[in-house]
Amino acid sequence: MKQYFEDFKWCPKCGSKYSKKDFNGKSFFFNCKNCSFNFYQNSKPSISVIIPNYSDKSKILLTERAIEPRQGLLDIPSGFPIYGEDAIDSALREIKEELGIEIKIEKFLFTINQDYIYQRLSNNVIVIYFLAKPLKIVPKKIDHKENSNCQFYKISDIINYPEKFAFSSDFKAIKSYFEKLNI
Numbered sequence: 001m002k003q004y005f006e007d008f009k010w011c012p013k014c015g016s017k018y019s020k021k022d023f024n025g026k027s028f029f030f031n032c033k034n035c036s037f038n039f040y041q042n043s044k045p046s047i048s049v050i051i052p053n054y055s056d057k058s059k060i061l062l063t064e065r066a067i068e069p070r071q072g073l074l075d076i077p078s079g080f081p082i083y084g085e086d087a088i089d090s091a092l093r094e095i096k097e098e099l100g101i102e103i104k105i106e107k108f109l110f111t112i113n114q115d116y117i118y119q120r121l122s123n124n125v126i127v128i129y130f131l132a133k134p135l136k137i138v139p140k141k142i143d144h145k146e147n148s149n150c151q152f153y154k155i156s157d158i159i160n161y162p163e164k165f166a167f168s169s170d171f172k173a174i175k176s177y178f179e180k181l182n183i
């Protein structure tokens with residue numbers, strides 16, 4: 001299995017070559033022996049939005065991923081904030097870009113950490129889950145570069161199939177949302 005220190009070979013500040021011992025695996029940073037720069041590997045935030053169906057809140061909007069990682073599997077609509085962007089602004093922008101619709105955020109739900117490989121680099125993502133106000137219609141103008149399909153799924157139909165989901169964080173989130181719905 002690949003070790004994290006193999007992801008970065010050179011100091012991003014001065015360009016000196018890293019060796020294995022320059023990586024601190026406990027606090028997750030590279031320390032450059034040449035310029036002393038500490039290159040911290042923090043978890044990255046991403047946002048995901050659970051969008052329930054207006055007439056049945058046990059149905060939620062899911063997309064089918066058109067791209068790697070995990071192409072073809074189910075995804076809660078999501079994305080990464082642009083540098084400096086607020087989490088809610090990021091959620092509204094991503095949904096508009098991906099699904100072509102304006103949503104309103106009902107509330108913050110919870111966060112779940114998720115390991116994520118992107119372009120062969122290891123990442124740990126703190127997924128920030130929001131709940132949107134229920135939606136009456138299925139979005140028609142989805143961005144097919146990222147998603148091949150988008151529809152409402154009845155949670156009870158998919159709750160026993162974690163393998164259908166691109167990310168275990170989304171499966172856990174849906175389970176948690178569904179449990180609260182039934183209290």
Ligand SMILES: [Zn+2]
Pocket residue numbers: 011012013014015016032033034035036037
């Ligand atoms: Zn350096």
